[in-house]
Amino acid sequence: MKTRMLIFFICCAFIINAQTQKKVHPNLNGITCKTCHSCDIPTKENPCVIPCPREKMVSIDQSPEEGPLVLTIDKFKKQTDIYAPVIFSHRLHAEMSGMSGGCKMCHHYNPPGQVIGCSDCHELIRKRTDVSKPDLKGAYHRQCMECHRTWSGKVECESCHTINGKKQETDSKTLIAKSEKRIHPKIIAPTILKFNTPKATGKVVTFYHSQHVDLFGLECQSCHTNESCVKCHAKDKTALLKAKTTEQKHAVCSSCHNTKQNCSSCHFNSVQEGFNHAVKTGFDISKFHGKISCSTCHTEKGKFTGLNSECINCHGKWTQENFQHKVTGVILDETHQALECTDCHQEKNYSKPICSSCHEDKSFPKNVPGKLIKKNG
Amino acid sequence: MVNQSRRDFLKTAALAGTAVTGLSSKTKAAPKNILSEDRMGVLVDTTVCIGCRKCEWACKTAHNLETPSIEVYDDRSVFQTMRRPNSKSLTVVNEYKNSVEEKFPINVKVQCMHCDHPACVSACIVGAFSKEENGSVIWDTDKCIGCRYCMVACPFQVPAFEFESALKPDIKKCDFCFERTKEGKLPACTEICPVEAVTYGQREDLVKAAHQKIKNYPDRYINRVFGEYEVGGTSWIYLASKEFEKLDFPKLGKDPAPGVSEAIQHGIFAYFVPPVALYALLGGVMWINKNKKKSENEEI
Known part of the structure; x- marks a missing residue:
């Protein structure tokens, strides 16, 4: 009896724990509790959070509109009298970060749930015992300077700070109002790009940008690394246009594609159709496999060839338990439910069934072994 | 009784002399020079430093040295020549080219390293220099006779001499803001640094933090903490993205400098x-x- 009670309580504890976990962290995308917590059951009193910087970066994503518009950073009012508080156009910066990683560019190690501010982790007082992460002042400046230095190469404080007592052209109120109006136009990803290359045969490379994002699941910064503001806003664009070597030109592609061989897989003489699994491989994935990412089946990294297209290769043997026949659009009647899959589907890809082994006069789709329904999605 | 007369010095010297001859095999250093386990230090991350030179301004202000206003330090043309700490600037920041990312030059702050086994303490013939419990290496101006042995002994060539002051020249170097830290304040440079490229803390924690940084960002740092073992260890330790010798750090062994x-x-x-x-x-x-x-x- 005692052991039963104990098991019951443990089960209860786990259920409650699982529920609170969902409440605190609604979407745990591929991370486990152990990524951030050192103990088995973290509580509010003892969250046992592993100190930053943790080995795995965890963050969240929000649209810029969800965050604050303008922030006045006046946390150091008591500590320094040299500079006035900084007016930070948060929305504008969130919009700008769109292509370089979004929120996580600044809100690194942010637990799933809500976005937390810098001061929740970085200490306000510089004299402290935990020296593993910078204090708040250091953290702010490190984030800002990383990008701002690429603009001018200079570090003048007065580009963000106003010196106390020095006469200013605009007061803080008008500065806030001005910052509120500043927005960065939405970054629109192109669908298709056509590159004219100097190659004699295979002049044209057709690049389906949208497919790389939607179908292959690449994030902006997986290709657009070190994307700085200057790339679009440079006053002097000549540096960007300077001649690149063949290797530099292929650098972005070669992180996934082998650009040293098989030129003809990308270089054609005319604009090409986008990637179509059915056309390219003979295996139509649009029916059942359209929504899963490439890597679910093509598990070997960077290798997308040579998969056996027989169902059994990934799914094992189909049985009543692991296969719901209604996904095909046909609910089997009781007689047919009792049969083995292979009794009707003799082909290895389980395509069209054969009725003639039992019924001489019947055939699919003229006759249906059950009820025909409309397929979901 | 701050000023020590010649007679006082001779008295203490005589006393020390008898003490040393009496206990020569047991004690080698004065009690002040014991190396404390909780001694403080500073971790300088040269990959974080932006070369704003605010530390130079703060240092001069804290030590009552002549300085122009803070905005003047935005002038980066000073980086065209390599500078060394001198009697008028106890710390300086130099700039080196970054071959990987031209826009982010490497800035290196130079000041006294506050060695764990300081050569200056050992070389000082009047015992004016001492390694304090909090890690700082300081000197007693009143005891100093201006022999400048410390300048010769220092493996980092840090102590400077007020050659321009004919009547009462003094040795000058970073004192780890001894007076400020005594009052519970931070060293001036570590307080002002906007990016906290200089982190003040217990040396032991800083060494650990430095190695953690190298482990977390192996592409950012070379696998070496300068000052962890150099000349027997220093209170100020450095992290960098390229070889320290290329950033004008002296090539030093692990043995304490006074050994020689x-x-x-x-x-x-x-x-x-x-x-x-x-x-x-x-x-x-x-x-x-x-x-x-x-x-x-x-x-x-």
Whole structure:
């Protein structure tokens, strides 16, 4: 009896724990509790959070509109009298970060749930015992300077700070109002790009940008690394246009594609159709496999060839338990439910069934072994 | 009684002398120079430093040295020449080219490293220098006789001399803001640094943090913490993205710097060799002279 009670309580504890976990962290995308917590059951009193910087970066994503518009950073009012508080156009910066990683560019190690501010982790007082992460002042400046230095190469404080007592052209109120109006136009990803290359045969490379994002699941910064503001806003664009070597030109592609061989897989003489699994491989994935990412089946990294297209290769043997026949659009009647899959589907890809082994006069789709329904999605 | 007279110095010297001869095999350093386990230090991350030179301004202000206003330090043209700390600037920041990312040059702050086994303490013949419990290496201006042995002994060539002051020249170097830290304040440079490229803390924690940084960002840092072992360890330790020797850090071994100078000094002065040798020499001269006179007399 005692052991039963104990098991019951443990089960209860786990259920409650699982529920609170969902409440605190609604979407745990591929991370486990152990990524951030050192103990088995973290509580509010003892969250046992592993100190930053943790080995795995965890963050969240929000649209810029969800965050604050303008922030006045006046946390150091008591500590320094040299500079006035900084007016930070948060929305504008969130919009700008769109292509370089979004929120996580600044809100690194942010637990799933809500976005937390810098001061929740970085200490306000510089004299402290935990020296593993910078204090708040250091953290702010490190984030800002990383990008701002690429603009001018200079570090003048007065580009963000106003010196106390020095006469200013605009007061803080008008500065806030001005910052509120500043927005960065939405970054629109192109669908298709056509590159004219100097190659004699295979002049044209057709690049389906949208497919790389939607179908292959690449994030902006997986290709657009070190994307700085200057790339679009440079006053002097000549540096960007300077001649690149063949290797530099292929650098972005070669992180996934082998650009040293098989030129003809990308270089054609005319604009090409986008990637179509059915056309390219003979295996139509649009029916059942359209929504899963490439890597679910093509598990070997960077290798997308040579998969056996027989169902059994990934799914094992189909049985009543692991296969719901209604996904095909046909609910089997009781007689047919009792049969083995292979009794009707003799082909290895389980395509069209054969009725003639039992019924001489019947055939699919003229006759249906059950009820025909409309397929979901 | 701050000012120590010559007589006082001789008294303490005599006392110390008797103490040393009495306990020569047991104590080698004055009690002040014990290395504390909780000693403080600073971790300088040269990959974080942006070369704003605010530390230079804060240092001068904290030490009552002449300085222009803070905005003047935005001028980056000073980086065209390599600078060294001197009697008027106890810390300086230099700039080096970054071959990987041209837009982010490497800035290196230079000041006294506050060695764990300081050569200056060992070389100082009047015992003006000391390694304090909090890690700082400081000196007593009133004891200093201006021999400048510390300048020669320092493996980092840090102590500077006020050559321009004819009447009362003084040794000048970073004192780890000894007076400020005594009051519970941070060293001036570590307080002002906008990016916290200089982190003040217990040396032990800083060494750990430095190695954690290298582990977390192996592409950002080379796998070496300068000052962890160099010349027996220093209170100020450095992280960098490329070899320290390319950033004008001296090439140093792991043995404490005083090891060399002390071996020579102690070797010469062991068992009262110099006075004995001197008197032996004088005696020898006398004896020769006496003999000479004798033979001269005999000749006459």
